[in-house]
């Protein structure tokens with residue numbers, strides 16, 4: 384248990400479950416998030432991490448191998464899963480989906496050019512017996528040119544891009560690919576003519592795999608729009624041109640058999656300039672000497688950061704029709720981005736994991752780039768932020784005593800891992816995959832665009848800790864780009 388600096392107490396969260404359609408939204412409060420700074424060592428010097436080792440991803444070396452053999456930039460990546468987040472191989476081939484972009488682009492220019500690509504490799508080989516870069520073969524893009532642009536009413540977009548999601552496998556090899564279909568409307572200078580239009584969407588295809596030809600798809604010729612932000616629960620472009628609405632992840636809940644749910648990234652549906660946070664968003668206990676007032680916080684600019692995690696429910700078995708339910712978590716005046724949310728189940732508990740950036744914290748708060756986690760007794764519950772009530776699960780090595788800088792210009796005083804990894808995804812058994820953003824210090828850093836080594840966290844109740852013994856070198860780092868299947872359709876022995 385880390386030593387805690389003086390500071391406020393976290394809010395009380397009961398983990399109590401509510402019905403999925405209930406209006407209760409759990410709050411990740413400012414009091415909770417301030418526990419992160421309480422765990423940070425104020426004496427940590429230049430280029431040292433100030434954060435506890437149990438919540439910090441081990442250092443990733445700068446001489447990383449590239450999983451695509453220099454073919455594409457790779458970032459957000461997801462496996463082929465079932466309704467319970469098990470990961471599948473098909474006919475002896477493991478399959479993953481990644482956002483990819485042309486390597487002629489600067490890595491930071493990738494977002495408006497992102498497309499979904501895929502990789503495959505033979506299943507059932509231990510990480511230390513694979514090629515160093517993970518041994519994946521790049522299979523190409525999932526969609527033919529033009530397919531994902533068709534859903535937009537206004538066809539005058541300047542950029543049309545595919546953002547993150549998740550892929551579900553069904554009997555017979557059907558794949559439902561849930562993703563974020565995005566249109567940007569920009570002028571020649573790159574300024575928005577009107578707000579971008581992100582839509583949660585579905586495309587259906589079939590997977591084919593064998594030892595000789597690898598993996599290929601048929602289908603994925605049409606896109607079905609599923610959800611656009613509604614302005615009631617989920618902020619729209621009219622309310623805030625910089626709104627976030629993306630990253631669908633679908634699952635079934637054993638407590639509600641026969642239904643399919645989706646979590647996704649949103650923002651609280653308040654207009655940008657008139658958003659306000661409440662005493663509940665702040666979460667201070669009565670009489671806490673470290674409390675802030677609502678007036679102070681609302682005057683501080685913190686109201687520009689109002690991330691939430693949405694919930695939706697399928698209205699048909701084909702998963703082509705969905706309805707919004709109220710958000711399951713809000714981070715009002717805490718952070719603006721609660722990205723790539725996922726539901727992870729263990730020992731009867733529901734874990735809500737999400738990723739967030741250091742740079743998207745609200746005024747007065749701070750925390751590393753990485754994974755944040757919340758535990759409760761149902762998909763909608765009074766989620767308790769994990770680890771001392773803070774929410775921090777796996778951050779990059781970071782020194783909170785110094786500024787961050789940027790992935791393209793890290794601050795002089797940050798350790799080499801400050802921007803090492805992002806877009807972490809928690810897999811069965813507590814394995815965590817992520818992509819490399821920047822490794823190194825000011826003036827001596829290397830950009831990533833490939834997957835980091837997989838690491839492992841041990842999850843126990845409301846606590847987690849990095850397993851530093853994981854990996855064949857005993858340094859907590861597993862294989863590069865290691866995303867192993869834990870289920871096999873037609874295992875390789877049979878074909």
Ligand code: FRU
Pocket residue numbers: 494720
């Ligand atoms: C910062 C970021 C990402 C988001 C993208 C939007 O890199 O805000 O989180 O996906 O830019 O353009």
Ligand code: FRU
Pocket residue numbers: 458459482493494497546547548563629630648722723805806
């Ligand atoms: C996370 C993210 C996702 C988004 C994608 C866009 O790294 O910001 O939320 O779908 O990147 O590139």
Ligand code: FRU
Pocket residue numbers: 522523524525526527598599600601602603
């Ligand atoms: C285009 C494409 C996809 C298909 C794959 C087959 O890149 O035709 O539609 O899934 O290639 O390799």
